[in-house]
Amino acid sequence: MSGPKAKPKRKMPAQKSAAPTPAAADGNGKPRRAVVEAPKKKRNIPIFGIVIGVVAVLLVLAVTLTADSGPGSEFGEPVVTGDGLPFFQSTAGDIAIGQQAPVVTGEDFGGGEVVIGEPGTPTAIVFLAHWCPHCQREVPRVQQWIDGGGLEGVELVSVATSINSARTNYPPSSWLDREGWSPDVVIDDTDSTVLQSYGAGGFPYWVFLNADGTVAARSAGELDIAQLEVFMNVIAASSA
Amino acid sequence: MNFDTMRLFFSLLAIAANIAVFGAVVLFIAARSSEGAARQRDAILDSIRGYELWMGFAVALVATLGSLYLSEIEHLVPCRLCWFQRIFMYPLVIVLGVAAWRRDSQIKLTATILAGIGGLIAIYHYLIQHFPTLDSGACDPTAPCSAAYIWQWNFVSIPYMALSSFALILTLMFALRSNEGRMSELELAE
Numbered sequence: 001m002s003g004p005k006a007k008p009k010r011k012m013p014a015q016k017s018a019a020p021t022p023a024a025a026d027g028n029g030k031p032r033r034a035v036v037e038a039p040k041k042k043r044n045i046p047i048f049g050i051v052i053g054v055v056a057v058l059l060v061l062a063v064t065l066t067a068d069s070g071p072g073s074e075f076g077e078p079v080v081t082g083d084g085l086p087f088f089q090s091t092a093g094d095i096a097i098g099q100q101a102p103v104v105t106g107e108d109f110g111g112g113e114v115v116i117g118e119p120g121t122p123t124a125i126v127f128l129a130h131w132c133p134h135c136q137r138e139v140p141r142v143q144q145w146i147d148g149g150g151l152e153g154v155e156l157v158s159v160a161t162s163i164n165s166a167r168t169n170y171p172p173s174s175w176l177d178r179e180g181w182s183p184d185v186v187i188d189d190t191d192s193t194v195l196q197s198y199g200a201g202g203f204p205y206w207v208f209l210n211a212d213g214t215v216a217a218r219s220a221g222e223l224d225i226a227q228l229e230v231f232m233n234v235i236a237a238s239s240a
Numbered sequence: 241m242n243f244d245t246m247r248l249f250f251s252l253l254a255i256a257a258n259i260a261v262f263g264a265v266v267l268f269i270a271a272r273s274s275e276g277a278a279r280q281r282d283a284i285l286d287s288i289r290g291y292e293l294w295m296g297f298a299v300a301l302v303a304t305l306g307s308l309y310l311s312e313i314e315h316l317v318p319c320r321l322c323w324f325q326r327i328f329m330y331p332l333v334i335v336l337g338v339a340a341w342r343r344d345s346q347i348k349l350t351a352t353i354l355a356g357i358g359g360l361i362a363i364y365h366y367l368i369q370h371f372p373t374l375d376s377g378a379c380d381p382t383a384p385c386s387a388a389y390i391w392q393w394n395f396v397s398i399p400y401m402a403l404s405s406f407a408l409i410l411t412l413m414f415a416l417r418s419n420e421g422r423m424s425e426l427e428l429a430e
Contacts, residue, residue, distance in 0.1 A: 045287040051295075054256055062249035066242070131387050132379035133372035162381060166243050166314065168391040195381065202378030221378030 076187030078106030088201035106186035119213035122235035161188035210238035292416035293340035300332035328358030359406035365399035
């Protein structure tokens with residue numbers, strides 16, 4: 001089973017003083033030339049056959065196992081009216097503050113109509129990407145806060161955006177369902193039009209609107225509850 | 241060949257590479273104390289002798305084509321750390337290809353350095369995917385490093401595949417070095 005070439009090396013210490021040279025030379029042919037010849041003459045593990053075989057088996061396995069998976073799609077067709085907000089850069093000194101936010105009319109996962117950005121109630125909008133680990137951490141935390149009666153005098157709506165069936169935690173409907181997410185959800189389209197019209201900050205992306213529909217603040221990234229409440233209190237005061 | 245198929249295929253290749261590397265490490269350690277393991281190790285080393293560089297070239301080529309498939313055909317935008325891993329993987333195709341062609345085993349040092357640095361970046365990237373807070377608190381809407389495009393079986397991601405490839409190349413370079421060492425030992429014995 002093992003190569004004859006293997007033996008001289010392991011036995012060398014023992015044989016060293018005895019008669020290693022003839023044995024090595026005999027069993028081995030000419031070691032120098034063996035660099036080229038050994039694989040052809042003495043190979044007893046068909047390593048290339050194994051490699052090619054394994055790759056072929058894996059390919060067949062991959063094709064077979066994914067044969068019945070069709071492309072999924074979970075997109076909405078939201079309508080955005082009004083001017084889009086400028087591209088988000090930072091919460092401090094945000095030039096969007098005071099601007100009228102665009103009004104979005106879209107649908108939730110059940111097909112019900114959801115409207116965002118209409119003047120009336122102070123509103124927090126959170127843009128969620130199903131594949132974003134920070135959104136995955138944010139959602140249960142916010143839901144817990146809502147369940148504890150956090151929402152007072154403010155509305156919280158969400159936008160499921162940057163949806164991509166090739167990425168993790170797809171589809172967003174199952175994810176939000178699993179988390180027991182109670183806020184309304186607008187499903188963004190393939191171009192993430194809603195996200196773009198609100199300035200496309202990093203996820204989770206928060207936009208806080210005053211009661212008159214103007215921007216109070218925008219923030220990119222996870223907010224803990226204390227930070228969230230600061231923003232919520234600001235917009236809640238706007239309706240008074 | 242849809243994305244699901246390729247994703248699974250790449251993941252399976254990564255696992256195969258893991259098994260090869262793991263097997264090599266175990267065999268090399270066992271060979272220190274066991275005669276039988278040493279014979280197995282030598283038999284395997286014999287079977288790849290003279291082809292180590294070609295095999296390394298093949299691994300780098302598959303990794304490179306795989307990453308180009310993901311970005312150019314599936315349009316997955318490479319994140320910042322992906323680019324750094326590409327910087328260390330792509331040259332290996334040329335470096336190992338030319339060296340294999342010219343039988344220049346001296347290249348193993350260059351290849352080891354490239355693959356070593358690339359592997360370290362891949363480890364960091366993989367850690368960030370597991371612990372997103374190591375990076376930052378937000379996901380860049382275009383290409384955040386912390387959000388994995390692929391998460392096969394809840395652990396195989398693209399940097400994991402890169403790490404598997406780098407590790408296999410390192411193992412092959414180590415095998416090349418071992419084979420050279422064995423050759424010179426045989427020469428001494430002669």
